[in-house]
Amino acid sequence: TVRVNTEVDVGKVCIGKEHRSRLYARMNTGAGVPITCHVWGDSTAATAANGGGYAGDANSPAQLLPRLARARGLKNRLQVFNHAIGGTSWYQAATNPVPPLSVLGPSTDWFIFKYGINDVSRGLVQFAADVDASLSAIRSATYGDPTSLTITIIGPNSTYDATTGRNATWHEKARNVLMAAARKHSCVYFDAYTITQDSRLAASAWLDDPYSNGNGIHPLYSAQNWIWGAMFDE
Numbered sequence: 698t699v700r701v702n703t704e705v706d707v708g709k710v711c712i713g714k715e716h717r718s719r720l721y722a723r724m725n726t727g728a729g730v731p732i733t734c735h736v737w738g739d740s741t742a743a744t745a746a747n748g749g750g751y752a753g754d755a756n757s758p759a760q761l762l763p764r765l766a767r768a769r770g771l772k773n774r775l776q777v778f779n780h781a782i783g784g785t786s787w788y789q790a791a792t793n794p795v796p797p798l799s800v801l802g803p804s805t806d807w808f809i810f811k812y813g814i815n816d817v818s819r820g821l822v823q824f825a826a827d828v829d830a831s832l833s834a835i836r837s838a839t840y841g842d843p844t845s846l847t848i849t850i851i852g853p854n855s856t857y858d859a860t861t862g863r864n865a866t867w868h869e870k871a872r873n874v875l876m877a878a879a880r881k882h883s884c885v886y887f888d889a890y891t892i893t894q895d896s897r898l899a900a901s902a903w904l905d906d907p908y909s910n911g912n913g914i915h916p917l918y919s920a921q922n923w924i925w926g927a928m929f930d931e
Contacts (some may be wrong), residue, residue: 701880702873710892711931712876713885719847723806728772733804734762737790737797738811740783741854741915748783751905751915756922758809765929786815791830801840808835808846811889813853813871814914817862825874832882848884850875854924855896856904858912865894887928893920
């Protein structure tokens, strides 16, 4: 029996570090072997061509993560493929699992998911079901087991958008769903909300102001580097 909502997780920014064996195994093969990483997510991870790019494409995962890897002394080349699309959620990841599963293989090491700001429209119960369905499909696939694939879930960054319900009330609930799912499916969970919790004054500072009303949604340059940099440090 595994208690997926264990109280030992309370107050932590990152849990499930014990489930990164695939990354360590790849590093131990030598610096000449690249680490292959695939990223899925919403507009906070997507490029401009795919409905994102609010911090500039140079600060989207495919370009940002290799820089972070070099800065932190990773010997292996980090090869990142960004599949994030603006407006999407865990619902798309759950109902259309073929793209993630199609890239699974002996040379794929790392999946990163960053959804959550659009999932509020699904409601908490369906959100939890979407997350579980997507991760279940991956873990049951060939090369999707924890020793063959490291999965990192990055929770949604803090947003201040009460008109759509994308505010602290949602994030406080969503983080518990994602932590439990990470425990159940042997994933790493990094809580981007916790490190950017108060976003009431963030619009036009470290979040954009898409509606010109002081409601911030998408991380700008500084916040994008905070979030992905802190995830990499963990």
